[in-house]
Every structure is written in C-alpha cells, then in structure tokens.
Amino acid sequence: MAEALLEIAGLVKRFGGLLATDNLHLAVRAGEIHAVIGPNGAGKTTLVAQLQGELKPDAGTIRFAGADVTRLKPHQRAVRGIARSFQITSIFPDMSALDNVALAVQAHAGHSFGMWRSAATEAALRTPALAALEQVGLAERGHSVAAHLAHGEQRQLELAMALATRPQLLLLDEPMAGMGKEDAERMVRLIGGLKGSHTVLLVEHDMDAVFALADQITVLVYGRVLATGTPAAIRANAEVRRAYLGDEVAP
Amino acid sequence: MTATSRRIVLRALVLWGGLALLLVLPPAAALADQPFYLTLVTRMLIFAIAALSLDLILGYGAMVSFGHAAYLGVGAYAVGILAYHGVNAAWIQWPVAIVASALVAALIGLVSLRTSGVYFIMITLAFAQMLYFLGISLKIYGGDDGLTINARTDFGGVIDLASNVVLYYLVLAVLLGFLLLGQRLIASRFGMVIRGAKSNERRMRALGFPTVRYRLVAFVIAGTMCGVAGVLLANLTNFTSPAYMHWTRSGELMVMVILGGMGSLIGPIFGAFALLALEEVLSSYTQHWQFILGPVLILIVLFAKRGIYGLLGAARESAAAGPPAAGPPHG
Numbered sequence: 001m002a003e004a005l006l007e008i009a010g011l012v013k014r015f016g017g018l019l020a021t022d023n024l025h026l027a028v029r030a031g032e033i034h035a036v037i038g039p040n041g042a043g044k045t046t047l048v049a050q051l052q053g054e055l056k057p058d059a060g061t062i063r064f065a066g067a068d069v070t071r072l073k074p075h076q077r078a079v080r081g082i083a084r085s086f087q088i089t090s091i092f093p094d095m096s097a098l099d100n101v102a103l104a105v106q107a108h109a110g111h112s113f114g115m116w117r118s119a120a121t122e123a124a125l126r127t128p129a130l131a132a133l134e135q136v137g138l139a140e141r142g143h144s145v146a147a148h149l150a151h152g153e154q155r156q157l158e159l160a161m162a163l164a165t166r167p168q169l170l171l172l173d174e175p176m177a178g179m180g181k182e183d184a185e186r187m188v189r190l191i192g193g194l195k196g197s198h199t200v201l202l203v204e205h206d207m208d209a210v211f212a213l214a215d216q217i218t219v220l221v222y223g224r225v226l227a228t229g230t231p232a233a234i235r236a237n238a239e240v241r242r243a244y245l246g247d248e249v250a251p
Numbered sequence: 252m253t254a255t256s257r258r259i260v261l262r263a264l265v266l267w268g269g270l271a272l273l274l275v276l277p278p279a280a281a282l283a284d285q286p287f288y289l290t291l292v293t294r295m296l297i298f299a300i301a302a303l304s305l306d307l308i309l310g311y312g313a314m315v316s317f318g319h320a321a322y323l324g325v326g327a328y329a330v331g332i333l334a335y336h337g338v339n340a341a342w343i344q345w346p347v348a349i350v351a352s353a354l355v356a357a358l359i360g361l362v363s364l365r366t367s368g369v370y371f372i373m374i375t376l377a378f379a380q381m382l383y384f385l386g387i388s389l390k391i392y393g394g395d396d397g398l399t400i401n402a403r404t405d406f407g408g409v410i411d412l413a414s415n416v417v418l419y420y421l422v423l424a425v426l427l428g429f430l431l432l433g434q435r436l437i438a439s440r441f442g443m444v445i446r447g448a449k450s451n452e453r454r455m456r457a458l459g460f461p462t463v464r465y466r467l468v469a470f471v472i473a474g475t476m477c478g479v480a481g482v483l484l485a486n487l488t489n490f491t492s493p494a495y496m497h498w499t500r501s502g503e504l505m506v507m508v509i510l511g512g513m514g515s516l517i518g519p520i521f522g523a524f525a526l527l528a529l530e531e532v533l534s535s536y537t538q539h540w541q542f543i544l545g546p547v548l549i550l551i552v553l554f555a556k557r558g559i560y561g562l563l564g565a566a567r568e569s570a571a572a573g574p575p576a577a578g579p580p581h582g
C-alpha cells in the first residue's frame with residue numbers, strides 16, 4: 001500500500017481540562033474522500049484546525065506528503081497544498097466573488113510584492129479564478145459583491161477559493177451546513193466530482209451525504225477515534241450505532 | 252442624466268477644477284499680492300501628502316497607526332540636522348531622510364504589527380512619543396525650542412527652492428506623484444493582499460499569505476512617504492521641532508483621513524485642506540478655536556460617514572453597500 005498523503009499520530013489537544021483531541025491516529029490516502037463524523041463537540045473542527053495549522057497540538061505529529069508539518073504555520077501549510085473551508089463561512093465579504101477567488105489564485109502564483117501592475121487585469125489570476133467559479137457553478141455571479149450572495153452561494157464560493165489554490169488536500173468543515181436541500185445536493189455532486197483528483201477530509205453531519213461520498217469514515221467521540229473503516233463497515237459497527245448513528249441509518 | 256452619472260460629472264469637475272486651481276495659484280497669489288495664501292496652500296499640500304500616506308495603511312489595511320507624525324519629524328530632522336552641519340545638498344538630504352524614515356517605520360512596524368486593535372494603536376502612539384521626547388532631549392539641535400534651518404535643500408541650481416513658488420510646485424508634484432503611486436499600489440497584487448488582510452486576515456493566512464510580512468512593507472512605504480512630507484515641511488518652515496511629532500499631530504493626520512474619506516487616497520487631500528482651512532478661519536475669530544473645531548468635526552463625520560470625498564459619490568461605490576456576510580447557524 002502506498003504511503004498515506006496525510007498521517008496523524010498520537011495527536012493531543014487540551015482546552016484547559018477538556019481533551020478535545022485524545023491521542024488520535026488517522027491516515028488519509030491520496031485520492032480518497034475520508035469523512036469524519038461524530039456528535040457536536042466531538043472535536044472535529046478542532047482536528048481540522050490542527051491539520052490546517054491554526055491550532056497547535058499539545059502532542060503528536062502530522063505528516064503531510066511525506067514531511068512533518070506539525071510545526072508549520074497555516075500559510076506555510078497552505079503553500080504546501082492544504083486548503084480549508086471553514087464551518088462558519090469565511091470569505092472576503094466586501095470584494096466581488098471573482099476577486100475572492102483571484103486572491104486565492106494569487107496566493108499560489110509566486111510572491112505578491114508586485115506594486116505597479118493592476119491585479120484586476122492579470123489574466124494569470126483572472127482566468128483560473130473564473131474557471132474555479134465555473135466549477136462550482138458561480139460563473140454568473142463573479143461580479144457580485146460576496147456579501148450579497150445567498151448563503152448557499154457563499155459556501156460554493158468558499159469551495160471555489162479552496163479549489164483555486166490547487167490543493168493536494170481539502171479540509172471541508174461541514175460544507176453543507178445551513179444549506180437548503182437543492183444547494184446541498186449540488187454540493188454533494190460537486191464534492192463527488194472531486195473524487196480521484198483531490199484528497200478530501202470531509203466533516204459532515206448529513207449522513208446521506210457522508211455515506212454517498214465517503215471512501216473511508218472515521219467516527220470521533222470525545223476526541224477519540226471510535227472506529228475507522230469503509231461505509232459498510234461503519235454502518236455495521238454496533239458500537240458506532242449505539243454511540244452516534246442510532247436508528248438514523250438502520251439497514 | 253441619472254443621479255450616478257451626475258455625480259461622476261460633479262466629481263470630475265471638482266477634481267480637475269481643483270487641480271487647475273492649484274496649478275494657477277502661485278501667479279494668482281502674486282497678482283493679488285497675497286503671498287500668505289501661497290504658504291498656506293503649500294502647507295496644506297504637505298499635510299495632504301502625510302494624510303495620503305496614512306490612508307494607505309489606515310484606509311486600505313486597517314492599521315490604525317496613531318503615531319504617523321513620527322515620520323514627519325524624522326524627515327524634518329534629517330533635513331534640519333544635516334543643514335546644521337552644513338550639508339544642504341539634495342542628493343544627500345533626500346536619501347538620508349528617506350532611509351531614516353524607512354528604518355524607523357520598519358522598527359516600529361516590526362514591534363507593533365505583532366499586535367492588533369487597541370494594542371497596535373497604543374504601541375504606535377508610544378513609539379511616536381518616544382521620538383518626540385528624543386527630539387526634546389537633543390539639546391544641540393535646539394531641544395524643546397526646535398531648530399532653525401538657514402538654507403533650504405540645495406538642488407544644485409536645477410530647482411531653486413529659495414523661491415516659494417518653486418517649493419510650491421515641487422510639493423504639488425510630489426503629492427501628485429504619490430497619488431499615482433498609491434493608486435497603482437492599491438490596485439496591484441500587493442494592494443490586494445493588504446485589502447484582503449483588512450477584510451479577513453484569517454482567510455488570508457488559510458489561503459497561504461504571510462500577512463504580517465506584507466503589512467510591514469506597506470507600513471514602511473507609508474512611513475517613508477510621510478518622511479518625504481517631513482522633508483518638505485522643514486523646507487517650507489525653515490524650521491524643525493519636536494512638536495512635529497507630538498501625538499496631537501498624529502491625531503490631526505488621522506482626522507484629515509477620516510474627515511476627507513478613508514480608503515480613497517484622494518479623500519485625505521480634501522481632509523487636509525478642510526482641517527487646515529477650518530483651523531485658519533476659526534483661529535482668526537477666537538483663541539479657543541479648538542472647542543469649536545471638535546463639534547464641527549463630529550458633525551461632519553456624523554453626516555458624511557464616508558467623508559468629504561464620499562459626498563462626491565466616490566470611493567468604492569460597489570463594495571460599500573450591504574451587510575457583511577452572515578454566518579450560518581453553528582453546529
């Protein structure tokens with residue numbers, strides 16, 4: 001078996017007395033969609049934040065693409081190919097949708113100390129930005145101010161920004177949160193379309209989406225891995241059903 | 252004609268008309284035998300340069316530097332101290348002033364940009380006050396009383412600054428040059444990073460931008476531009492003094508930016524003119540003009556939220572409207 005793209009070993013994160021991440025081990029292979037599920041407060045967002053670099057773990061290591069990235073800052077990890085979409089939408093509300101994505105492209109197109117040429121006319125930024133907007137179905141909305149987009153569109157925009165950085169690993173924290181049925185279905189199709197070409201760590205509460213998309217599922221409870229396996233194995237796991245799934249996905 | 256296009260025409264009229272007036276002011280002042288106005292407007296232009304430089308970081312980068320007058324002082328003292336030692340040559344004075352302000356800005360920026368919010372305001376203020384007291388303690392250079400400069404910067408006969416008219420046009424040229432530079436910078440890749448970091452710094456980091464590095468460079472550029480304003484101020488007044496760096500000066504620069512219209516580069520020019528004109532008019536009526544100025548400023552800011560330039564319908568028409576993105580319900 002090839003080495004995993006992402007390997008987490010012995011990860012620990014404490015908030016005061018609370019163990020938000022409890023000796024966590026996890027491996028994500030390149031090209032797979034790996035879902036992380038668990039009840040509210042299980043530590044899913046805390047895990048994502050440590051993978052992206054915003055939170056520093058108290059112990060443990062994170063290896064990404066064969067290198068130890070545990071001590072790297074968020075921007076350094078981003079440059080290495082880790083992209084995150086936040087549980088609470090995080091965009092540039094005062095800029096146009098296209099500018100939002102163009103900035104994402106710019107982050108991975110060399111340094112940004114150019115001070116004379118107008119960024120708005122740089123094809124090297126605008127063309128890939130438009131392509132990413134198209135990919136998520138927002139091509140028509142490029143010139144709208146991001147704050148004026150509907151909630152579902154803003155979630156799509158955030159995904160477009162993540163994709164525009166051409167990431168090796170996408171950390172998606174509840175991309176369907178707060179979405180209507182139609183938007184959520186579109187998002188599922190979108191993420192499904194990334195399979196094979198992108199590696200995705202997907203945090204999601206919508207079990208239909210998770211079981212439709214995931215190659216692997218990890219169940220997190222109180223910061224600990226309760227079980228990891230294929231969707232079929234997780235569905236059959238008695239402990240998981242007792243702790244989390246309940247009757248929701250009765251076979 | 253629609254309201255928007257009327258505003259665009261009005262704006263163009265004001266801007267180009269204003270520029271034309273500025274260009275013909277020296278001969279007009281000479282004809283009317285009112286040299287005082289030449290000095291006053293030169294002073295306004297110099298403060299416009301300083302305010303514009305502050306707007307670059309305050310308006311576009313949300314870096315609330317409450318010590319921006321420090322660079323006015325650094326530029327002015329570079330000229331004053333060199334002149335005191337008999338060095339008047341422009342090719343020495345200007346580079347020394349520029350390098351000195353850049354270095355001071357880099358130092359202050361390195362420390363202050365580690366913080367944000369109120370801490371940033373306080374640290375930039377503290378640094379500027381330190382420089383103010385340093386100026387007072389420099390007894391050989393006049394200390395508290397300031398330092399008189401005997402001769403203006405010497406451009407070797409190309410530009411004769413001894414003439415107030417020549418100085419005026421030099422100041423105007425610097426302002427227009429910086430305005431052009433600033434506008435290019437804001438629209439460039441670099442400008443996008445500065446604006447992005449203002450809009451959502453967390454997102455910028457997650458995208459891969461080392462935001463502090465870019466902010467520091469912007470901070471140094473703004474400080475250096477203000478240092479040049481200091482050089483010009485010393486030349487205008489033939490004088491430099493710690494008062495140039497006092498925190499009230501920094502406050503005035505901030506008022507100019509906000510009054511004129513933050514985040515527009517042109518607005519602060521209006522702000523500088525308006526504030527200095529108000530001071531001039533009010534101080535001719537009463538000694539206690541500051542008590543009148545305060546409320547007047549509050550009224551203007553209340554009724555023209557985007558400043559004087561905002562009244563002309565300028566500055567980020569598209570982006571200004573609408574609430575910020577609302578987050579979805581948590582969990």
Ligand SMILES: Nc1ncnc2c1ncn2[C@@H]1O[C@H](COP(=O)(O)OP(=O)(O)OP(=O)(O)O)[C@@H](O)[C@H]1O
Binds near residue numbers: 038042045087582
């Ligand atoms: N910065 C923080 N300081 C203190 N406690 C925190 C902090 N962030 C998270 N926690 C706590 O850590 C635990 C895990 O939180 P986390 O946000 O990772 O859960 P989650 O699995 O993402 O939940 P949800 O499904 O509601 O998004 C919770 O008990 C939370 O209250």
Ligand SMILES: [Mg+2]
Binds near residue numbers: 044045046087
């Ligand atoms: Mg969460």
